[in-house]
Amino acid sequence: MALANNHISVDCVIIGFDGEQLNVLLIERVCEEKGEWTHDMKLPGSLIYQDEDLDEAAARVLQELTGLKNVNMVQFKAFGSKDRTKNPKDVHWLERAMELKVDRIVTIAYLSMVKIDRKLNSHLADYKASWVPLKQIRTLAFDHNLIIKEALMYIRQYVEFNPAALFELLPRKFTALQLRVLFELIYEKELDVRNFHKKIAMMEYVVALEERQQGVSHRAARYYRFDKKIYNKLRH
């Protein structure tokens, strides 16, 4: 029985929220099969170097493939099914793109939740990286659909212990509606508007601003912001 002399990769599940939907950051993959060129999508991820920690590798790979820097990622699961690199399309792509004959790749999956804003998006196109709404995601490379599914399960548990993580998804100023939609998406159930306002009122670290929406064709909503200092104080 051969000891595995395996390759190790990291894959990054970057989740963003556009005010209406959860999105995942995917990059384009160009495949050649029997002379035909096709495109599909994958998570940003690649093999790690010999001399870097897993966390370092994740940060490097994300930057190389999407241009994003300083994204706080958390490792959430390793995927090492022996079948995960068996799809001929994937094998083919690995051989061409990585110049690599590979038996199996164990991948360590990382997760981050970020604000989708102009600064972040400014260079994504250069990398053929784009935000894809969760519900519109088709079949991805390798087992990346599975990885995303598990990332979402992980998020649900994660935010219970780190409510602050939710606010990473929102712009600095956000409305009660945005926050509520976010909760509803993550917990997959609808919330009562009035109870939700009370809930916000009880979260001292969500502070109401005087500022309101402008130019909307209905009563303007109040803005809120997340106060990290208050949050941290309450945690201790």
Place this chain on the structure above:
Amino acid sequence: MALANNHISVDCVIIGFDGEQLNVLLIERVCEEKGEWTHDMKLPGSLIYQDEDLDEAAARVLQELTGLKNVNMVQFKAFGSKDRTKNPKDVHWLERAMELKVDRIVTIAYLSMVKIDRKLNSHLADYKASWVPLKQIRTLAFDHNLIIKEALMYIRQYVEFNPAALFELLPRKFTALQLRVLFELIYEKELDVRNFHKKIAMMEYVVALEERQQGVSHRAARYYRFDKKIYNKLRH
């Protein structure tokens, strides 16, 4: 920059409860250094084979190193610091025991919670495996102290969503005291006796038996058992 052609291992954190304390199953490691032979302890863990899934590898390795079969393990975290195999003692051991010159090993850590009973213990000695109380664990091989610490953090979250896991640690018949001590150890805080009894009473899947302790020099405690069928029914 060299792509890592890494080795992958699995390590198993098997947690047991003896009625008073949490224990971890460790195996003995014999080291030779400058002609001196020393013993220390490590988690049961080893390299994976080329053709097995991670979960399969964990089950195989645990059986090979401790004789334990059919232990339900859950993957909880990957450890891949580039320094984790840099201790000379560990390097030395790897070269001798694994016949392997290794740059770095990424390990996928698995967790299980089990009953410590005679059946389980019957062959542990043959494997130089033994239960070590958490509080008495000294410096272990590699980063195994860290792995155990993270396992315990993981358990705390895990039992919130899978209360059933706790009962894996207890004998089939257990007293309220045992269950309470277990809660206290895992949550690291003391619980009020009366409130705890109410809590048990509300858990329909914890059923009181007529049977009581025998031969104790104080009022005999009632036994309880965990009813999996009721538990599963309530979860759906």
Place this chain on the structure above:
DNA sequence: GCAAAAGTGTTGGGCATACACCCATGA
């Protein structure tokens, strides 16, 4: 009878749920 652990009830506060109407704004 005493040491040691088992077992038992009540109260108050906080938190989640359910539920319906008026307000502000732009078109």
Place this chain on the structure above:
DNA sequence: TCATGGGTGTATGCCCAACACTTTTGC
């Protein structure tokens, strides 16, 4: 004036936390 979403209060039930004494048993 209408369509659209913003924003508000009350009542109820549940769960949790706090708190002290009596019971059983072996020695």
